[in-house]
Amino acid sequence: MVQLQRLTIAPNQILGQQIHLNVQQRHYLHHVLRLNEGDRFIAIDGRGNGWLASLKENALAAEMLEPVFAKTELPISVTLLIALPKNGMDDIVRQATELGVERILPIISDRTVLKPSPQKGDRWQRIAQEAAEQCERQIIPQVLAPMAWTAALKIWNSNCATCYLCEARGNYPHLLSSFQAQIEGSTGLTQARPSETQGSMVVATGAEGGWTGAEIEGAIAAGYQPVSLGSRILRAVTAPLVALSLVSAACDAINSRERLI
């Protein structure tokens, strides 16, 4: 089986069954990939939609032949809230993308040392796009602008998703058993059209030193379940990858079904 090349397009490039290609895309398809009229590639809009497409004359446009469904996407929408670590954020964005995250929100917590420049945000978004293309995802994770924890809790709380707060200290249940119980017990995840709450989850991990007591209390008040990632001591850069590994593995049990939301 030939592996088809992938191209990210903007939704407004689609008109009817045609994709109108811009100069960069034309150059990439024709001169870099050396595709000619009638050659096929995969077009993705970065929002979960993909199509088998056939290049038209002079690479000005492409014909959309049929939708393709990604086997690489998780059956639920996962948002990672990550208190910015001192360094290592590039790797976290790259690996979180590999692990199927849909959205990354950098958090300025009480123990966050790094105050990122706006350029950093652009850089992380670019890394997410490159990683998404490399691991053949149809959704390009959005890297949102950094936000204070209290402000984030007003938006990302149990009104819109099942929320977990990872915290090393305290005797909390394990994320894996909590999440497995959640998805096995949830009828929503097995229905064709679950409510947004049942098909979305938020997982939050702390900076070096973890969350403060006030931050944990704020999260609990916003409907977060505090969970443990086990009895090992993980660095702030490792914890989000462990959390997402567990979430995606637990999702694999239901991944044979269609993407739910």
Add this chain to the structure above:
Amino acid sequence: MVQLQRLTIAPNQILGQQIHLNVQQRHYLHHVLRLNEGDRFIAIDGRGNGWLASLKENALAAEMLEPVFAKTELPISVTLLIALPKNGMDDIVRQATELGVERILPIISDRTVLKPSPQKGDRWQRIAQEAAEQCERQIIPQVLAPMAWTAALKIWNSNCATCYLCEARGNYPHLLSSFQAQIEGSTGLTQARPSETQGSMVVATGAEGGWTGAEIEGAIAAGYQPVSLGSRILRAVTAPLVALSLVSAACDAINSRERLI
């Protein structure tokens, strides 16, 4: 509660209830940590043993007061066989150490590009020691000398451990469900003194491009169970961390018991 400082010692530094300190250790305890006679620290031998110790006069020796038991160690011995990726091995050693691995064996597979210098091995061992101290482990993972896959299979096979081969292609059962079934079904892991096979596991991950057909066949012949890490496409540097995250999370279910081997 005051967090006690940790010092790695060699087993041959112990005589009776005394730890004989060398010049570097004396300097570290006395001049760097500024400990004085009677001050306490944790001494670990890197093989799973640790003691609360009290510094003696002039920091020439320390009195072993009582053994301390690590809550950070996995209840089973985990060996990571990792086909050397092109780069990123430093981070893998560091994070695998955080995740509780006991031994790392770099593998020269058919698709391995990097041929590491002996200096690299020393560097990885140093990273493992630093990471083990940072995350308060009592076992310092051994980083073994790189080995060809066929040679490794003669030593690391189902005669000495439960062995899993992670492979993206092929319709293999998931590592998480396989391993959870293994530890739940295994009476050995719940006995006080299991056989070595039941208390040890090997997990092998491939280089960029995965294992070749011949390498997979060789592993199966050596008693490896081929397993999947899910339907996402993971880079060679991410796969071992995902595998170890799943193994350690599954182990947490039995971690409240004593370390078994």
